[in-house]
Amino acid sequence: MFKKVLIAEDFQDTNKGIVDALETRLQIETIQEELYCDTAFNRFKLAYDKGEPFELLITDLSFKETHVKRRLTSGKELIDAVRGVDENCKVIVNSMIDDPGEINPLFTDQKINGYVCKGRYSLNELVNAIHEVYQNRTYVSPNLNLNAANAVHEMDKYDLMILKDLAEGYTKKEISARLKKQNISPNSESTIDKKVSRLFDEFGAKNTHHLIAKLIKQGKL
Amino acid sequence: MFKKVLIAEDFQDTNKGIVDALETRLQIETIQEELYCDTAFNRFKLAYDKGEPFELLITDLSFKETHVKRRLTSGKELIDAVRGVDENCKVIVNSMIDDPGEINPLFTDQKINGYVCKGRYSLNELVNAIHEVYQNRTYVSPNLNLNAANAVHEMDKYDLMILKDLAEGYTKKEISARLKKQNISPNSESTIDKKVSRLFDEFGAKNTHHLIAKLIKQGKL
DNA sequence: CAATCCCTTACAGATTTCCGTAAGGGATTG
DNA sequence: CAATCCCTTACGGAAATCTGTAAGGGATTG
Structure with missing residues (x-):
């Protein structure tokens, strides 16, 4: 079984649950937990440079924003950073997201x-996942089937993202800037305009x- | 300290973290965890009828939908149901939501x-919260200030009327015209502007x- | 290969929102 | 009575929204 595992998860209580399960049910020797992507990566890099690399990373995808500016703010970025250091480290993602299109x-x-x-029952699942991954197999939560990724929604994920931001008071300019910073495309103000206008027609709305x-x-936001 | 505590939380790992903290840091004797609102309520009711009621309920607000149809689907409903059985049971909500207006x-x-x-750091907070609640005080996460929404400045009929129109896509100019036609005063565009701006402050909103x-x-519209 | 469609983007103009300043009127108070 | 406060209204400027036009690129099709 793995000997060194790193956990990145910003909910302390969840974190604690995972650590506990790993200790008691998998007898993993070294379990480190970090609440921020940045510190998680630092710890990872340090261990790697020392010649005592982590063998497995368990990470969430979304981390709450803080007042402190951080270089890494999402699980995705953390994984990329980790992959840049150690190609061989196993990675298991533990997140709320259940959209096959994102996963x-x-x-x-x-x-x-x-x-x-x-x-x-994700804790049981996680234990199973670790077993599978340890044996060089992949694991996916059985309750979501990645095959049926193409459910026809009236609003896709992109639209939803924009609408949520608008509902939180961000301007289209700000949203455009955010998308660019996150390397999400399309991201021009013009396209956002167009997308929203199309939704006006679809939902019969006069304006935003x-x-x-x-x-x-309608419960869609 | 409390002797019997019921936890309703649909993330098993989070759940585990809470239970662990309660056991080791508060020496609570009986801790029951339930993953569904329905089963949580059943357990609560059963214990109450037996004359061994729970003294504290810790619950999330949102529970993932399942294929099984459930009578209770949200923490709010669970709390209502519990309150209907036992007025005196303490309740602590543990949720991701950070909008004072909802809380x-x-x-x-x-x-x-x-x-x-x-x-x-919610786990530490939760422990504090339990201490406070046990001594008949209330506890609120310090990082969110309910003051913004605490002065629950009732929106009067006039504000409500304007907001409803705005939500239906009318411009302030149109609303002003309508008010004039209906001989409702005040009715200038400027006043409508002012009224809405004041609501921005009151509710902590960035824009309309x-x-x-x-x-x-918040169910106010 | 050319024609076509669709998506992204830029840009421009009209309208609307947002916010500050200021004037006038009514009510209250010392 | 004067001072003050609050509400209404007008107005102006900066920013944002909404809408239309147009150019360019990639994918598809005949």
């Missing part, structure tokens, strides 16, 4: 080894106020 | 005793999009 790229692009969808109100009332 | 009603309407915002979204989510 698939993690395997194809980020080369992760396992995905556990946070939920009622109206659209936001409708979507929230 | 305040929990105290005023649901009569909860504590609120802990899930985050990096934000304000509408907040109010609808």
Whole structure:
């Protein structure tokens, strides 16, 4: 079994649950937990340089923003950074996200080894995932089937992201800037304009106020 | 200290972390965890009827939907149900939500005793919260200031009327015209501007999009 | 290969929002 | 009565929204 495992997860209580399970059910010797992507990466790099690398990284995808400016702010970035240091380290993602469309790229692009969808029995799942990954197999939460990734939504993930930001008071200019910073494309103000305008037609809204109100009332936001 | 505590939280790993903390740091004798609102309520009711009631309920607000149809699907509903059985049981909510506008009603309407915002150090907070609540005080995560929403400045009919129109996509010019036609005063565009701006401050909204979204989510629109 | 479609982007103009300043009127108070 | 406060209203400027036009690129098709 793995001897050195690093956990990045910003919910302290969740974190504690994972550590406990790993200790008691897998007898892993060294378990380090970090609450921030940055510190997690630093610890990873340090251990690698010392010649005592971590063998497995368990990370969430989303980390709450803090007042402190951080270089790494998402699990995705952390994985990229880690991959840049050590190609061979196993990675298991443990997140709430259950959209196959978002998870698939993690395997194809980020080369992760396992995905556990946070939920009622995720702790058991995580233990299974670690077993599988240790034996060089991949693991995916059984309750989500990555095959049926193409459910026809009226609003795709991109639209939803924009609408959520708008509903939180961000301007299209700010949203455009954010998308650029996160290397998400398309990201021009013009395209955002177009996307939202199309939603006006689809949902029969007069303007953004109206659209936001409708979507929230429909539970889609 | 409390002797019987019930935890409702659908993330098994989070759950585990809480249980662990409660056991080791508070020496609570009986800790029951449930992953569903329904089963949590059943357990609560059963214990109450037996004359061995729970003294404290710790619950999340949102629970993932499942294929199984459930009578209770949110923490709010669970709290209501519990309150219907035992008025005296303490309730602490442990959730990701950090919008004071959503949290305040929990105290005023649901009569909860504590609120802990899930985050990096929420486990420590939860322990503090339990201490406070045990001594008949209320607890609120310090990082979110309920003051912004604490002066629950009731929106009057006039504000409500304007906001509803805005949410339906009317411009302030149109609203002003309508008010004039209906002989409702004040009715100038300028006054409408001012009224809405004041609501930005009161509800901590960045702009109209934000304000509408907040109010609808709070059920005030 | 050319025609076509679709998506992204830039840009421009009209409208709307947002925010500050300021004037006027009514009510209250010392 | 004067001073003050609050509410309404007008106005102006900066920023944002909304809409239309147009150019360019990639993918598809015949």
